[in-house]
Amino acid sequence: MVRAELAARLNDREYTNWLKAGRCLLILKDGLLPFTDRHMRAFHGDLLNQSAVLRSPCRDSCKPRGNKLSGCKVCSEWQKAILRHHRQPDATVNWDNCFPPYWRTDHWEVAKAFMPRGQAKVKGADKCDAPALLNLINYCTYFSSVDPKLVREVIRCRNELMHSSEYRVTDDWMQHYWTALNHFVNQFRHVPEMATVGNKIDEMLTLNLSIYVSGLDQMDSGGLDDGLEVDFVSHKESGADVGQWEAELLEEMLQELLHAADEDTDSQTQDTERLLERFGYDGSFLLRDSSTVRGAYCLCVRKAPFVHTYRLLRSADGWCLQQDSTVRPPTFRTLEALIEGYRRAAVVGIAPLTDPLDKTRVRNSLGEEFLYMEMNNSSSSVY
Ligand SMILES: [Zn+2]
Missing domain, CATH: 3.30.505.10 (SH2 domain)
Structure with missing residues (x-):
């Protein structure tokens, strides 16, 4: 029964498109993470070097109220520095993502000002999801080596994916997505951790998930002979992986909905x-x-x-x-x-x-x- 349901999902091509597209975002995130972390560390160091005020501690345990922050002299200076390096300083900046007293010591607390809502409890780069990193690259001018048009296209695709009705996307959509990802990834040729990302994305997008279905069917019918046993094990594991992929993607959707x-x-x-x-x-x-x-x-x-x-x-x-x-x-x-x-x-x-x-x-x-x-x-x- 369980396997039959999974099999039904994996026989739905547009659903597997949706799943694979979501999977690509995780591949992208893993590759981007070390790069964005290093870059933010360098950016943070530059800011500290340029200003004595930024090097002094917050004087008032400043805390954003809702999305507004009227902080002490030090935090106001940090705010100005962040806005100076923001591509759209007039747009909403999610100050409530940040704990300003940490700005002096934690580069990632600064990064969170460039991200979508809901980051307040996220401690550290490794806890961030793909849209958080993509938005950081999009909004922070310190990432000048990346063409913002290309990152925005990936963000746009990602939003379409997350809001797609019935968790399905067409083959045409996938083709466009693949191109957008390729153009974006090509910008990072100099980044060692991104070297294999393009290949992994290609592999994921060409993966045929319906091949798991035959193995799942055999498990349901119980029609196994010795010769099938090896297949049986590998299919079983693959089925479990796919279930895990689904859960991870859902977790991200839920997280986004809450914020x-x-x-x-x-x-x-x-x-x-x-x-x-x-x-x-x-x-x-x-x-x-x-x-x-x-x-x-x-x-x-x-x-x-x-x-x-x-x-x-x-x-x-x-x-x-x-x-x-x-x-x-x-x-x-x-x-x-x-x-x-x-x-x-x-x-x-x-x-x-x-x-x-x-x-x-x-x-x-x-x-x-x-x-x-x-x-x-x-x-x-x-x-
Ligand atoms: Zn302060």
Whole structure:
């Protein structure tokens, strides 16, 4: 059964396209990581050499509030230096990614100012994902050796991939993606760690995942003789790898959803719904940033055939769930308390919450459980 579901997915060419394209981003990230880390270290060293103010410690334990930072003299100087090296200083800079008192000692804390939202808890280059590195290269002028047009094209493809409906992309799309990756990777010919990236990407994109299916079928039918045993083992392992790839890609999607940008309201809402539809079950829920109100949250709960979204409102007394009713909803001191409250007691008009669909859950259980999930998702046709 499990294998049959995986086989069904791997027989869907456009789904395997999606999976392989996502895999390429991880290959790219591994190659880019040492380069961006070294480059940022050098950039950080240059900044420190140029300014005595930057070499002195933060005076006020400065902390961004939301996306704004009005820091001490030292942190303001760091802010100016970062903006001076930003390709789009007038665009939104995600100061809330950073802990300014570390700017003096940690080059990666500076790098995070050039990245998409959601980096605040990421400590160190090796914890970053592909879009974080790509955006750093795109926005920071210290990466002048890379043509920003080429990196932007890869970012654009990556965003299309992550928001593709039904987790599928066409062959034409793949061809374009391959070209974009090639052009981008060619910029790094002088970087030793990038030397094999182009080849690995080529291998991944030409890999035929449907060949695993024959092995999976044999396992299901139990029609094995001695001669097939070697094949059996290798297919089994490959199947497990593919399941792991799926889990990793999902983890990234989930991570992005939790910190989705404000401007893309519709696709963000759809992404949340798709994720819960496909990987959750009744009662699965996730908490995400509100796409329309910064600092507010939405609670999304799956109750087939729908994914219900509730806005969480903050008042002086704490948090409550916005409801279309005359009954005043209870207020909880913290978000955690609110969720616990609704998990414990069923409330009329609210879909019951059972399990959070969170990053840990994806990491720990989807790697295994993902294979058990339904491939034919009937609820997706409801919308
Ligand atoms: Zn400061």
